[in-house]
Amino acid sequence: MPSAAERTRTLVQSTCSAVLLIPGAERLRLEQLTPEARAVGPDGEIFLLFPADAPPVRAATHAQDDELPVVLELTDVAPVSVPHRIRGRAWVAGWLTCLPGVAEPGRMMLRLEAYEASVDDLWGASEVDPEEFAAASPDPLHAHETELLQHLHAAHGEQVRELSTLLGERSAALVPTRDVAPLALDRFGLRIRFSAGPHHCFDARFDFPEPVRDVGGLRRELHRLFDAARS
Incomplete structure (x- = not known):
């Protein structure tokens, strides 16, 4: 399974929603606290792009000792329609500073230096060491996950449903199944996720024999799963 640091790094570098929580900014609209772009540097610092007049920029500019304590909160939502669509959240706490002259005119790049992080997702809840976060790599499929899941749901729904035949005795818990x-x-x-209604859901995990490295390897493993379900 992916480590907590890898899962957090994947969320930070994915397209999931993110807001910057700033002390004293509770009444601001979420869109005012949402970065236009984000990236992770080689030492684990997180770069956040905001309009030059955004509240986080003003707060970081006027912070005492040029450092502002903040929390970057990320929310991961399933890209297909399922009950309980929030798949997880991650939080990265750190010090926020401005990087003048890095972004294009009208924008400001902010740097978040993490001192603690945590994740709570489908794998469970874990604390994340900042050094482990800096050393971790995002999942190689993260840039394609949304498209792949939506394609599986729209074009291969029956094959996905057939995977229940691989669950053995656990398949009894899936009856009656309304949505897969x-x-x-x-x-x-x-x-x-197998569902018999909004209050009766069952998740099943189908692990690959070896971790895949790219979309080509993923396609081969999915075909292997579908063939096993039909046999």
Whole structure:
């Protein structure tokens, strides 16, 4: 399974929603605290792009000792329609500073130097060491996950449903099953959510024999899963 640091790094570098929580800014609209872009530097620092007049920029500019304590909160929502669509959240706390002259006119780049982080997702809740976060790599499929899950759901729904035949005795918990949808995908495997209604859900994880490295390897593993379900 992916480590907590890898899962957090994947969320930070994904397209999931993010807001910057700043002391005293509770009444601001979420869009005012949402970066236009974000990236992770070689030492684990997080770069956040904002309009030059955004509240986080003003707060960082006027912070005492030029450092502002903030928390970057990330929320991961399943890209297909399933009950309980929030798949996880991550929080990165650190010091925020401005980097003048880095961004184009009208924008300001902010740097978040993490001192603690945590994640609470489908794998569980874990604290994340900042050094481990800096050394971690995002999942190699993260840039394609949304498209792949939506394609599986729209074009291969029946094959996804057939994966229940691989669950053995656990399949008894799936009756009656109303909806089946691919919930999450990473280099280690595929997670499916079976639902008999909004209050009766069952997740099943289908692990690959070996972690895949790219979309080509993923396609081969998915075909292997579908063939096993039909046999």
